[in-house]
Amino acid sequence: MRQVTDAFPFPGYFDPELSGHITVAQTVQRFLKPGSRILDFGAGCADKTAVLAALGYRCTAADDLQDEWHKRGGARRRILDFAETMGVEYVTLDGGALPETGTDTGTETGTDTAAGAGAFDMVMLHDVLEHLHDSPRALLIGLLERVRDEGYLFVTVPNHVNLRKRLAVLRGRTSHPPYELYYWYPGPWRGHVREYTEGDCVALAKALGLTVHEVRGTHHILEKVPPRLRRAYLAFSRFAPSTRDTWSMVAQKPPGWRARPKLDDTEFRELTGLKSWGELAH
Template sequence: MHRYIKVDAEMEQALTEVTNAFPFPDYFYPWLCGHITIAQTVQRFLRPGARILDFGAGPADKTAVLAALGYKCTAADDLQDDWHKRGDTRRRILDFSEKMGIEYIQLDGGALPDTGDFDMVMLHDVLEHLHDSPRDLLIGLLERVRDDGYLFVTVPNHVNLRKRLDVLRGRTSHPPYELYYWYPGAWRGHVREYTEGDCLALAKALGLQVRELGGTHHILSKVPPRLLRAYLAVSRFIPSTRDTWSMVAQKPPGWVAKPELDGQELRELTGLKSWGELAH
């Protein structure tokens, strides 16, 4: 397996621990799917022992790496993806989380802790699935983060190298239409992917200070092996062509949530007098 990033002994040990405990072996590819870069990003901002809320954690694979590194982790997810509901998958996720020392909250029946002392809230590959604005969700999560704490999000890059080439060839940059058409029930795939400018606009709207923003690799497993080295070489010189955006933004002291625009702000930003004008 191609290792495009170096890790120290502590990280190697954490990855080994999670790999040995994780109950879904065909799901966990830490060298190709962002587990390492996410953990290293957290290490740049927080010391072990810090409290982290991982929202939309799925099987808690990324959460578990951080737990193995000594962070106090809470994971939250509705576990409503189709594969989550097959057989005893949910139980295996919860058993794994307990084994790794992770508090797991099922959002279809449980509530997030009513606390404001998390050091960081993370959302990895979550925002692109939302059908509505992330405003209310993120405000609610940030209210659970201490002053000077962090929001850490990773989102698919809507203009990564593969999608740019697809569009140039007249192909769609969205998932295959057949996948969307035949999907059972409510669509759980990507609704809106992000660009660098979108990430900056998100942080500004939330009143946060961007501390780190850049392109990274989270889905190298989808790159054909024969093209992997060439892709890594190109993306090394043009980071904006990588598959994922990674942003860490800080909550300033005295932060106050902004739930809506006033009339003047709406006109200045959109040219509209009211949101109702969009219907005409």
């Protein structure tokens, strides 16, 4: 952690004790040995990726680097230079699209990765899924095709019903990001669209045909809890893990896994409760 924070180009951006870097690293260590290959999709400034690289994992970070702050003050170049310093290969995505399987990845850090089928032991998405405006189905299928059989999907997502949000709603306040941020955000909204519950995480893994190894509540954004209340919050959440701020899920890709890109007509009608397609007109 000290190695990463000393090299990180944005002072004050994160505190590893509060922002989930330790629990992410510990989770990876439970499932993979150092030397394993990890793809961190939506890696942003590659802070969590860099921690794993420092622990001996072979890491590739991928992001379009199109958040508003990425475009200001030379941030993009500083992120790529940091990744290279930490031994992280950085794939900058063209229009948000994944590189084609088995083709050159178009990295900007001067190295090449085989992005082919089964190239990685794990794909991670940390604080990514809640930003998607559409179903994550196509994205996750594409990523899982790059994971070996019996490899892992590791996601962390904000808990839509954490304690802070439950109390805010009871007080008549919103559980969404501040409205002013949404109103003034330049260009397409890149904030949270749909946050997750524990049941959503399990449903996601089931729909993808994965075996769930763990879904647990963790603390990744403790900085949002006032310091004077932090000790009480941590004590309460020990007895009610579902009130923690983040869900962490690790699911495994079974041997012979095959992508399921869509439901057939009968399954879709059952899911939506439509008895006939004629009901769509009403």
